Every structure is written in C-alpha cells, then in structure tokens.
Amino acid sequence: MSNVQIELTGVDKHYGQFHALKDINLSIEKGTFVALVGPSGCGKSTLLRSLAGLETITGGTMKIAGEVMNDVPPRKRDVAMVFQSYALYPHMRVAENLTYSLRLKGTPKEQALAAAEEVARTTGLSHLLGRFPRELSGGQRQRVAMGRAIIRHPKAFLFDEPLSNLDAALRVHMRKEIRALHDRLGATSVYVTHDQVEAMTMADRVVVMRDGVIEQEGAPLELYDKPASRFVAGFIGSPAMNFVPAMISEDGQAVLLDLPDAPRLPIGRALEPGRRVSAGLRPEHLTVTNAETAALRLPVGVVESTGSMTYISSGTDPEITVVIHGRSPLSAGEVMGLTIAPENVHLFDVESERVI
Ligand code: ATP
Structure with a gap:
C-alpha cells in the first residue's frame, strides 16, 4: 500500500x-x-x-x-x-x-x-x-x-x-x-x-x-x-546569505569577487575561466582572521552585538555581513580579514539564478 x-x-x-x-x-x-x-x-x-x-x-x-x-x-x-x-x-x-x-x-x-x-x-x-x-x-x-x-x-x-x-x-x-x-x-x-x-x-x-x-x-x-x-x-538561513557579483579566475579554480582588490576565493573545483557568477557566502561561514594575510579584506562598517552573537557589516557595496559568536574583536573603521572554506562558497548562474 x-x-x-x-x-x-x-x-x-x-x-x-x-x-x-x-x-x-x-x-x-x-x-x-x-x-x-x-x-x-x-x-x-x-x-x-x-x-x-x-x-x-x-x-x-x-x-x-x-x-x-x-x-x-x-x-x-x-x-x-x-x-x-x-x-x-x-x-x-x-x-x-x-x-x-x-x-x-x-x-x-x-x-x-x-x-x-x-x-x-x-x-x-x-x-x-x-x-x-x-x-x-x-x-x-x-x-x-x-x-x-x-x-x-x-x-x-x-x-x-x-x-x-x-x-x-x-x-x-x-x-x-x-x-x-x-x-x-x-x-x-x-x-x-x-x-x-x-x-x-x-x-x-x-x-x-x-x-x-x-x-x-x-x-x-x-x-x-x-x-x-x-x-x-x-x-533559508538567518541572517541571509551574502551575494557578491564575481568572475571565475583564469585558472578556473577560484572566484574573483567584485569588491575592492578583487579578492580571490578558492572554490575547490574547476569551472570555466572568465564566467560571470553570483557568489553566495553565508554570514556564519565567514571567519574573522588576520587582516594582514587574509585574501578577503573588508572595512568594518556597523558592529551589532546581542551579547551571545555579534553581527559585523562591511561598509562596502554590496555589503557583507559576518556573524560571530560572542563579542567582536573589531570596531567600526578597522579592517577585517575573512576566510571561508571552499565548500562553503555557493555559486549561482547570473541568468538562470540556478546553482552551479
Ligand atoms: P501571504 O504570506 O501574504 O499570506 P501567500 O503566499 O499565502 O501570501 P496567497 O494568499 O496564496 O499568498 O496569494 C497568492 C497570490 O494570489 C497573491 O498574489 C494574491 O494577491 C492572489 N490572490 C489570492 N486570493 C485571490 C483572490 N480571491 N482573487 C484574486 N487574487 C487572489
């Protein structure tokens, strides 16, 4: 039955x-x-x-x-x-x-x-x-x-x-x-x-x-x-995923974000070089790290703390939001270094908006 x-x-x-x-x-x-x-x-x-x-x-x-x-x-x-x-x-x-x-x-x-x-x-x-x-x-x-x-x-x-x-x-x-x-x-x-x-x-x-x-x-x-x-x-997900216009790098192994200095994030696979994409980065998948060496470096805009969690927004366009547990090590005006694991970089087709 x-x-x-x-x-x-x-x-x-x-x-x-x-x-x-x-x-x-x-x-x-x-x-x-x-x-x-x-x-x-x-x-x-x-x-x-x-x-x-x-x-x-x-x-x-x-x-x-x-x-x-x-x-x-x-x-x-x-x-x-x-x-x-x-x-x-x-x-x-x-x-x-x-x-x-x-x-x-x-x-x-x-x-x-x-x-x-x-x-x-x-x-x-x-x-x-x-x-x-x-x-x-x-x-x-x-x-x-x-x-x-x-x-x-x-x-x-x-x-x-x-x-x-x-x-x-x-x-x-x-x-x-x-x-x-x-x-x-x-x-x-x-x-x-x-x-x-x-x-x-x-x-x-x-x-x-x-x-x-x-x-x-x-x-x-x-x-x-x-x-x-x-x-x-x-x-799905709160706060919402960050989306950044981007392009696949010349070797096809990374994505170059349309942000100052075109930060390069490895994607853990190979895609067609030069392809335009939308990169999706969840706020909770971005980790704050040493600003000197990180691939992704962004100015700190607004810092909001609820006590248990802190929401940090970049002052960039598009804005990137990062969520961290506990208190923020950073304040407005400083530079934050960010990393993200390749498997957490979501890529979407610009036209169809379907996942790649
Ligand atoms: P919400 O979360 O606001 O309740 P919903 O997803 O439940 O939204 P529905 O109420 O199912 O949406 O409505 C879907 C669409 O159908 C809407 O664009 C609405 O304007 C339209 N619609 C609903 N009932 C009628 C009706 N009786 N006549 C004409 N259009 C209607």
Missing part, C-alpha cells in the same frame, strides 16, 4: 487572469510534517486553502488518502484547518468548542464529551473546559484550536500561520508543542508560515515557493546546505 497521504499532480489555480499556482507537483507521505514557506503572495495560503477545499483548483489533480478531492466539498475532505485567528466560537465554553464538530455530525452528547476530555488531556486543557475563549491566554486559545482539529481524527492537519498572533517566547514554546502533538498522533501536517526558522525547526520537509511555483522541496538542512537556486539560498 502506498504511504502517500497527499498527492498533488500538475495543480494549477487561476484567479481570473492571475495564475496563483503553476503546475504544483508534491507528494506528502503519511506521518510527515511539511512546511510551506515563501514571501508574501507566493501562493502558500492558496495551496493550503485548495487542500482544504476552500478554493477550487483550475487544473491538475489533488488526492488525499488516495481519493481524488478536486470536487469534494470541504466538509467531506476529512481534513482539519487551524488558523492564526483560532476561529473559536466566543459564546461557547472550551468543552463546547471542542465538541462542536462532533455534535454537528450527530455524535451523542456523552460520547462527544468523553472525546473532548480525552483531547483536553492531550492538549493540556483539562482544567479549562468550563472557560470561555475570552478567559484564555493566546497560547491556550491556540491549544483549543488544535484540540478542535484533533477531535475529528482528520486525514491531515492544515495549519495557516497558527502562531503569528503570539509573542516570540510563546511561539517558540508552541512550535515544540505542535510538533510533539503531531508526533504523538502520527499525523500528517501541512504548515504555512512566513517564518523560515519555524519551518526549519518544525518540519521534516520544507517546500519553498515563489510566484506560484515550487522552487525547491527537501529536508530543512538539505535546503540550507544545497540550495538549488539563489532565491532559496537567500530565503
């Missing part, structure tokens, strides 16, 4: 003339936590809403648990959506919010209540069953929203930026809680977020979208280590 729980083949979505999803092909295995990320307007919510049946796709096939869902109404899809707004019924207590969907289906009251108590135990809501939503904290409301989804035993959980209304500390806590629940339930989850850290830390697979297209799909660290395009390289 196939282990695929969600399968999208050639999915298209047009809003009138606007092409919001373009030939989306994606296979999600049962038990997997998938994050959809990408800049605003890239189509991630449209894709999630199409899975839920809240949007009708205009081409391709969408299967859930082996069944074609293209024309199946939302209620019959057996998926549960969790929104950032929680969408709780304000006039109902937690217990009633949890049991609402079961009561709609005609589940007897006693049985629905027993299910609510069980879900409340799973989500840590047992002591709050008698409260109204307005009497709950943001995190507790989010748990009720989760509980409402869990009680239906759906074939998939669909999350639309569920944590964006919470403060930073609670977000970090809730993302662990949601992931733990996913594991405990053996669920299949699709999670839309703007926040690449959330995507990287929660998901088994990350799907990076841009302008209605899947740019790359893979395990979080695969995307970080081997970005397929300049776009993915710039999107």
Whole structure:
C-alpha cells in the first residue's frame, strides 16, 4: 500500500487572469510534517486553502488518502484547518468548542464529551473546559484550536500561520508543542508560515515557493546546505546569505569577487575561466582572521552585538555581513580579514539564478 497521504499532480489555480499556482507537483507521505514557506503572495495560503477545499483548483489533480478531492466539498475532505485567528466560537465554553464538530455530525452528547476530555488531556486543557475563549491566554486559545482539529481524527492537519498572533517566547514554546502533538498522533501536517526558522525547526520537509511555483522541496538542512537556486539560498538561513557579483579566475579554480582588490576565493573545483557568477557566502561561514594575510579584506562598517552573537557589516557595496559568536574583536573603521572554506562558497548562474 502506498504511504502517500497527499498527492498533488500538475495543480494549477487561476484567479481570473492571475495564475496563483503553476503546475504544483508534491507528494506528502503519511506521518510527515511539511512546511510551506515563501514571501508574501507566493501562493502558500492558496495551496493550503485548495487542500482544504476552500478554493477550487483550475487544473491538475489533488488526492488525499488516495481519493481524488478536486470536487469534494470541504466538509467531506476529512481534513482539519487551524488558523492564526483560532476561529473559536466566543459564546461557547472550551468543552463546547471542542465538541462542536462532533455534535454537528450527530455524535451523542456523552460520547462527544468523553472525546473532548480525552483531547483536553492531550492538549493540556483539562482544567479549562468550563472557560470561555475570552478567559484564555493566546497560547491556550491556540491549544483549543488544535484540540478542535484533533477531535475529528482528520486525514491531515492544515495549519495557516497558527502562531503569528503570539509573542516570540510563546511561539517558540508552541512550535515544540505542535510538533510533539503531531508526533504523538502520527499525523500528517501541512504548515504555512512566513517564518523560515519555524519551518526549519518544525518540519521534516520544507517546500519553498515563489510566484506560484515550487522552487525547491527537501529536508530543512538539505535546503540550507544545497540550495538549488539563489532565491532559496537567500530565503533559508538567518541572517541571509551574502551575494557578491564575481568572475571565475583564469585558472578556473577560484572566484574573483567584485569588491575592492578583487579578492580571490578558492572554490575547490574547476569551472570555466572568465564566467560571470553570483557568489553566495553565508554570514556564519565567514571567519574573522588576520587582516594582514587574509585574501578577503573588508572595512568594518556597523558592529551589532546581542551579547551571545555579534553581527559585523562591511561598509562596502554590496555589503557583507559576518556573524560571530560572542563579542567582536573589531570596531567600526578597522579592517577585517575573512576566510571561508571552499565548500562553503555557493555559486549561482547570473541568468538562470540556478546553482552551479
Ligand atoms: P501571504 O504570506 O501574504 O499570506 P501567500 O503566499 O499565502 O501570501 P496567497 O494568499 O496564496 O499568498 O496569494 C497568492 C497570490 O494570489 C497573491 O498574489 C494574491 O494577491 C492572489 N490572490 C489570492 N486570493 C485571490 C483572490 N480571491 N482573487 C484574486 N487574487 C487572489
């Protein structure tokens, strides 16, 4: 039996003339936590809403648990959506919010209540069953929203930026809680977020979208280590990768950066001499070293320290950002020497922006 729980083949979505999803092909295995990320307007919510049946796709096939869902109404899809707004019924207590969907289906009251108590135990809501939503904290409301989804035993959980209304500390806590629940339930989850850290830390697979297209799909660290395009390289990783226009050296073994003195960085392989490229250098892969001998020497512009980390930006164009642990040995106006291992120099084609 196939282990695929969600399968999208050639999915298209047009809003009138606007092409919001373009030939989306994606296979999600049962038990997997998938994050959809990408800049605003890239189509991630449209894709999630199409899975839920809240949007009708205009081409391709969408299967859930082996069944074609293209024309199946939302209620019959057996998926549960969790929104950032929680969408709780304000006039109902937690217990009633949890049991609402079961009561709609005609589940007897006693049985629905027993299910609510069980879900409340799973989500840590047992002591709050008698409260109204307005009497709950943001995190507790989010748990009720989760509980409402869990009680239906759906074939998939669909999350639309569920944590964006919470403060930073609670977000970090809730993302662990949601992931733990996913594991405990053996669920299949699709999670839309703007926040690449959330995507990287929660998901088994990350799907990076841009302008209605899947740019790359893979395990979080695969995307970080081997970005397929300049776009993915710039999107995954924080602070973002530095990009510098550059040219392959005469012997083909190094890249010459378009910075003062044309610094030369070995690339650990041979490429066509003279080829124009974009060099990608992650801030955390640059190491500060002796400014006298380093190949890459840059003026120190701004130094920002958070205590544990220091961000140093060069005063150059393009600007290069370096991240170091602890305090900075340098201050503005000095010269920093930098090194980077050849395997950490990412190169992208100038035209196609694909990795070389
Ligand atoms: P965000 O992170 O801002 O929510 P998103 O990646 O979720 O963005 P979508 O909401 O999926 O983006 O929207 C994708 C594109 O489709 C956007 O350009 C948006 O303007 C367009 N769009 C969404 N809904 C409609 C609609 N009902 N009619 C026309 N265009 C729409």
